[in-house]
Amino acid sequence: MKPGKPFAFGKRPNSYFFGLPGNPVSAIVTFMQLVCPALNYLSAQAKIKKTNKLSAITTTAIKKRPGRTDFQRAIATIDNNGVYTVSALPYQGSGVLTSMSKANCFIILPADCAGVAKGAQVDIEMFK
Template sequence: IKPGKPFASFGKLSNSWFCGLPGNPVSAALTFYQLVQPLLAKLGGNTASAVPPRQRVRTTSRLKKTPGRLDFQRGILQRSANGELEVTTTGHQGSHIFSSFSLGNCFIVLERERGNVEPGEWVEVEPFNALFGGL
């Protein structure tokens, strides 16, 4: 997944589970919400789906993407003038740019095989409030 490298690994040492997160802040946050949080829920006995809920919306921004990796870009999900949900990029998407995470309210999920996305195309988003337990 992008951003998310390097994901050290996860496993069990004696009776303790461990997860090694990447060093860049956006990569660490993304891998926590996509990989670690579902693992913790499952280990805690939660039988509900660990997959964060997604919505399909149109983007108002051009999104740059090279095919080959599942990409989670940061976006701002909002209602348009006609009341429909739409998403706009937060700007530069480098894993070291934490403002792209703090300004956003969702991940824009771009499939592995997808390339660049033009304004008006449909994308899937994961609102952050779903990742934070619905707060």
């Protein structure tokens, strides 16, 4: 996943540990995508289905190289017809913390995706 490496997970006799990346955005994305679901599972909340995933239409083209699932920070809005539209924030570097503070969702681009055109339908994950 991008951003989000390196990541470590381990189990000790009475505990688990999660090692997060050093870049701030990588650490946040990894925590949200891997650690939170693991903690929910370990605390027996896995049976509670909570989804924040929706479909949205992109307002701009998004560049991406195939290879890793990409979590682009973005701003989603609802238009007058009740359709979600989404705009990726311009600076997606893993050290750019302002992109997390301005975003209200992730655009989730699958590993095999080679970018999307303006007006394409994408999956988004709204922040709680």
